[in-house]
Amino acid sequence: xxxxxxxxxxxxxxxxxxxxxxxxxxxxxxxxxxxxxxxxxxxxxxxxxxxxxxxxxxxxxxxxxxxxxxxxxxxxxxxxxxxxxxxxxxxxxxxxxxxxxxxxxxxxxxxxxxxxxxxxxxxxxxxxxxxxxxxxxxxxxxxxxxxxxxxxxx
Amino acid sequence: xxxxxxxxxxxxxxxxxxxxxxxxxxxxxxxxxxxxxxxxxxxxxxxxxxxxxxxxxxxxxxxxxxxxxxxxxxxxxxxxxxxxxxxxxxxxxxxxxxxxxxxxxxxxxxxxxxxxxxxxxxxxxxxxxxxxxxxxxxxxxxxxxxxxxxxxxxxxxxxxxxxxxxxxxxxxxxxxxxxxxxxxxxx
Numbered sequence: 001x002x003x004x005x006x007x008x009x010x011x012x013x014x015x016x017x018x019x020x021x022x023x024x025x026x027x028x029x030x031x032x033x034x035x036x037x038x039x040x041x042x043x044x045x046x047x048x049x050x051x052x053x054x055x056x057x058x059x060x061x062x063x064x065x066x067x068x069x070x071x072x073x074x075x076x077x078x079x080x081x082x083x084x085x086x087x088x089x090x091x092x093x094x095x096x097x098x099x100x101x102x103x104x105x106x107x108x109x110x111x112x113x114x115x116x117x118x119x120x121x122x123x124x125x126x127x128x129x130x131x132x133x134x135x136x137x138x139x140x141x142x143x144x145x146x147x148x149x150x151x152x153x154x
Numbered sequence: 155x156x157x158x159x160x161x162x163x164x165x166x167x168x169x170x171x172x173x174x175x176x177x178x179x180x181x182x183x184x185x186x187x188x189x190x191x192x193x194x195x196x197x198x199x200x201x202x203x204x205x206x207x208x209x210x211x212x213x214x215x216x217x218x219x220x221x222x223x224x225x226x227x228x229x230x231x232x233x234x235x236x237x238x239x240x241x242x243x244x245x246x247x248x249x250x251x252x253x254x255x256x257x258x259x260x261x262x263x264x265x266x267x268x269x270x271x272x273x274x275x276x277x278x279x280x281x282x283x284x285x286x287x288x289x290x291x292x293x294x295x296x297x298x299x300x301x302x303x304x305x306x307x308x309x310x311x312x313x314x315x316x317x318x319x320x321x322x323x324x325x326x327x328x329x330x331x332x333x334x335x336x337x338x339x340x341x
Binding site: 054 | 163166167170171174175178179182183188191192195196199200203204265268269272290291292296297312313315316319320322323324326327
């Protein structure tokens with residue numbers, strides 16, 4: 001015969017009941033030989049189970065697992081992090097700085113080259129101005145000549 | 155675990171060293187076979203590595219680990235890939251664990267027989283009873299933690315553990331009053 005309190009006995013020996021429940025089960029055990037017997041059996045079994053030898057995995061298992069993990073494609077987080085390692089970042093920084101300098105120099109050279117090309121294209125005209133002894137200020141006066149004459153200047 | 159999620163294999167190795175025995179022991183209680191228990195342990199740890207990003211520090215790591223382990227073992231057993239088998243000897247006794255060498259031959263034999271009796275009783279439990287029982291009796295988890303692992307209520311876990319413990323206790327009692335008694339009388 002079993003009574004409903006039997007369902008509480010495992011939780012009772014595992015210390016999983018509230019103080020009120022514990023008091024109730026204790027009181028019941030005092031008057032129920034069947035539950036006392038079951039409680040003793042459960043306690044004995046739990047104690048014997050704790051003494052059983054535990055399964056011990058082999059050392060080879062560690063090697064197998066780490067090898068399998070090493071062979072997996074690395075997650076994105078690790079890939080992005082690897083780009084910022086000092087060993088990668090420093091050479092990359094140097095390369096970027098070099099590229100910036102080269103581009104800057106190239107840009108300055110390009111601007112100079114553009115001026116050179118403009119000079120080359122208008123070289124003939126500029127030579128004529130030099131021949132007649134005109135300065136850039138004189139050229140400005142020539143440009144504004146019509147307007148100056150209207151104002152009555154010589 | 156956060157370092158593992160970022161792909162830190164050294165952190166993963168450290169995590170393995172700390173927890174592999176519990177996981178292997180749990181898997182072994184599940185399938186009762188050393189080779190299969192190691193295969194399951196390997197699957198569980200590789201799965202843990204691959205899905206480490208899903209771990210949230212709000213959850214206790216051991217709970218998270220055993221949730222992965224329990225789900226994997228339950229799924230594999232349901233899929234039929236790993237059956238709960240018992241390697242029987244000539245007298246029909248199931249698989250026996252080796253006893254510690256320091257014990258006397260008779261104590262060692264008794265320990266092996268008890269282990270075999272428990273293994274056979276575990277094999278008769280439902281998967282959830284076996285999971286709850288193994289987590290409680292061999293990993294020392296509290297009912298609340300087991301409830302989190304199994305996504306069940308504490309009341310359900312209490313019931314699972316009681317049925318399982320009582321079932322194993324009855325099997326051990328039967329062994330002690332039957333097969334075990336003559337062995338003692340011979341000593």
